[in-house]
Amino acid sequence: MMTPEQNFMRKIEAEEKIEPKDWMPESYRQNLIRQISQHAHSEVIGMQPEGNWITRAPSLRRKAVLLSKVQDEGGHGLYLYSATETLGVKRADLIAAMQSGEAKYASIFNYPTQTWADIGAIGWLVDGAAIVNQVSLQRTSYGPYSRAMIRICKEESFHQRQGYELMIALAHGSPEQKAMAQDALNRFYWPALMMFGPHDAESAHSAKSMTWKIKRETNDDLRQKFIDQTVPQIEFLGLEHPDKDLKWNAERGHYDSGEIDWAEFYNVINGNGHCNRQRVEHHIRAHEEGAWVRDAMTAYNAKQQAKTAEQRQAA
Amino acid sequence: MSDFDLKTATQEYATRLGDDSVVLGHRLSEWTSNAPFLEEDIALSNVALDYIGRARMYYSYAAELAGNGKTEDDLAYTRDMREFRNLLIHELPRGDFAYTMVRQLFVDVFNTYYLPELAKSSDSTLAGIAQKGIKETRYHLRRSHEWALRLGDGTEESHKRMQRAIESLWGYTHELFDADPLEVQLADAGVGVHNAALRPAWLEQVSEILTEASLTVPKDDWAVRGGRIGYHTENLGHMLNDMQFLHRAYPGCQW
Numbered sequence: 001m002m003t004p005e006q007n008f009m010r011k012i013e014a015e016e017k018i019e020p021k022d023w024m025p026e027s028y029r030q031n032l033i034r035q036i037s038q039h040a041h042s043e044v045i046g047m048q049p050e051g052n053w054i055t056r057a058p059s060l061r062r063k064a065v066l067l068s069k070v071q072d073e074g075g076h077g078l079y080l081y082s083a084t085e086t087l088g089v090k091r092a093d094l095i096a097a098m099q100s101g102e103a104k105y106a107s108i109f110n111y112p113t114q115t116w117a118d119i120g121a122i123g124w125l126v127d128g129a130a131i132v133n134q135v136s137l138q139r140t141s142y143g144p145y146s147r148a149m150i151r152i153c154k155e156e157s158f159h160q161r162q163g164y165e166l167m168i169a170l171a172h173g174s175p176e177q178k179a180m181a182q183d184a185l186n187r188f189y190w191p192a193l194m195m196f197g198p199h200d201a202e203s204a205h206s207a208k209s210m211t212w213k214i215k216r217e218t219n220d221d222l223r224q225k226f227i228d229q230t231v232p233q234i235e236f237l238g239l240e241h242p243d244k245d246l247k248w249n250a251e252r253g254h255y256d257s258g259e260i261d262w263a264e265f266y267n268v269i270n271g272n273g274h275c276n277r278q279r280v281e282h283h284i285r286a287h288e289e290g291a292w293v294r295d296a297m298t299a300y301n302a303k304q305q306a307k308t309a310e311q312r313q314a315a
Numbered sequence: 316m317s318d319f320d321l322k323t324a325t326q327e328y329a330t331r332l333g334d335d336s337v338v339l340g341h342r343l344s345e346w347t348s349n350a351p352f353l354e355e356d357i358a359l360s361n362v363a364l365d366y367i368g369r370a371r372m373y374y375s376y377a378a379e380l381a382g383n384g385k386t387e388d389d390l391a392y393t394r395d396m397r398e399f400r401n402l403l404i405h406e407l408p409r410g411d412f413a414y415t416m417v418r419q420l421f422v423d424v425f426n427t428y429y430l431p432e433l434a435k436s437s438d439s440t441l442a443g444i445a446q447k448g449i450k451e452t453r454y455h456l457r458r459s460h461e462w463a464l465r466l467g468d469g470t471e472e473s474h475k476r477m478q479r480a481i482e483s484l485w486g487y488t489h490e491l492f493d494a495d496p497l498e499v500q501l502a503d504a505g506v507g508v509h510n511a512a513l514r515p516a517w518l519e520q521v522s523e524i525l526t527e528a529s530l531t532v533p534k535d536d537w538a539v540r541g542g543r544i545g546y547h548t549e550n551l552g553h554m555l556n557d558m559q560f561l562h563r564a565y566p567g568c569q570w
Contacts, residue, residue: 051348058561058570059388064367070347071360174568290351293412296469
């Protein structure tokens with residue numbers, strides 16, 4: 001007879017998915033709650049920097065594309081909150097944890113979107129980096145998370161193409177547009193590399209997540225994939241690569257790159273980037289301003305239920 | 316009306332309808348990341364997208380009729396406030412959620428009667444755009460109707476906010492049923508719609524919904540007008556500052 005724990009590990013090793021009703025170690029559950037809710041919060045907070053340009057998009061087509069993209073991000077937030085709820089937590093509590101700063105969201109969204117080109121850079125680089133990570137997560141051991149990733153990856157690939165297409169229009173446009181594209185690339189390239197997290201040796205959650213197959217590839221391996229795939233994309237745009245130390249390493253079959261500014265990484269993660277406070281305050285403000293609407297819904301539903309009960313009694 | 320006049324009038328009419336759509340779509344898009352909860356954020360963006368899509372169709376058609384190489388974006392981004400011809404109700408600020416939903420209710424019920432009439436237009440492009448809008452409007456009205464009930468008959472506060480929004484928007488609804496000589500001529504020619512004829516049905520349905528929601532239908536004792544002659548509220552100028560800034564800052568660029 002296998003213990004529940006042995007059976008759990010057997011499934012993990014056999015690449016069987018763990019489903020909500022299956023036995024799982026408490027720390028596996030907690031680890032998943034942390035990771036999936038963080039992912040959900042990232043989608044939702046990510047709506048702010050992109051939403052920042054919806055009202056100023058320079059053409060109606062771009063406005064529609066951006067609106068629809070931000071709407072998709074909201075949809076991703078919803079599936080991911082639902083996936084987290086399968087682990088026995090409530091969305092309202094997850095949101096409260098994000099608002100109190102206890103739960104994190106992707107640090108990249110603490111960088112401001114200063115120009116229109118940033119919308120292209122986010123689609124291309126930020127969604128691009130997210131996809132590298134998410135493609136790997138399609139094979140994650142927890143069933144609901146894996147299925148959410150498969151669905152989300154499809155839409156994210158579409159967003160990345162749209163972002164890159166926006167960059168092409170700028171990079172091949174007027175000198176001012178090209179400068180705007182270069183500036184956005186310079187500002188978003190390094191933060192995009194940071195999205196893969198610290199080096200494997202420094203990563204707090206990596207080892208256990210790898211054993212449980214929540215994570216399938218290491219931070220550094222995923223980051224390398226992204227670095228390699230981005231080089232020809234920058235060349236095609238005719239822009240300068242922001243990493244002056246970048247060099248092809250024939251022996252490794254990969255690009256060697258300059259070191260990330262880890263002091264900046266930890267500074268932003270620890271809450272001191274340009275927009276950390278703004279993002280959370282914005283979320284809290286919208287949430288508080290909407291409280292009367294949610295209260296009204298609850299009151300209305302209660303009245304309706306009471307009416308139905310009354311009618312039933314009368315009948 | 317000679318053929319040439321009809322074409323010019325149709326072009327002007329399509330521009331007006333494009334203005335209505337872009338301005339309301341823009342206002343709705345201001346809710347993105349600001350809605351009371353995530354599902355509603357997504358739904359409001361969805362409605363905004365429908366209006367932006369509609370604006371693009373009307374403007375593209377107006378540009379095509381003008382035949383001077385101008386595009387939908389020239390119409391949206393390079394005209395000044397006084398050249399915009401949208402009805403005022405569309406440009407008013409987003410306000411609180413009650414204000415937005417009351418405006419949607421008024422406009423959605425209007426479109427419920429207006430678009431099926433426009434879909435009968437002898438102009439097949441306008442008829443086609445209207446046809447697509449009918450389906451969208453069914454969804455929009457289902458939402459604004461449900462919200463009217465929930466908020467009207469929710470809490471004391473939600474009821475108060477709804478009634479206040481109804482009072483402050485009511486005077487802007489009259490303009491929906493106006494028609495200047497151009498619109499009358501277009502309607503007579505079978506291209507446009509006799510808007511005035513739609514008011515009884517509009518009033519009946521709006522009154523029914525408001526009553527069901529335990530809200531009060533205001534008296535018709537004030538009206539503000541001017542959108543179709545470019546006499547706008549102060550709000551539109553600020554909205555266009557935002558909307559047009561980038562396009563105007565780098566003239567002649569492709570985006």
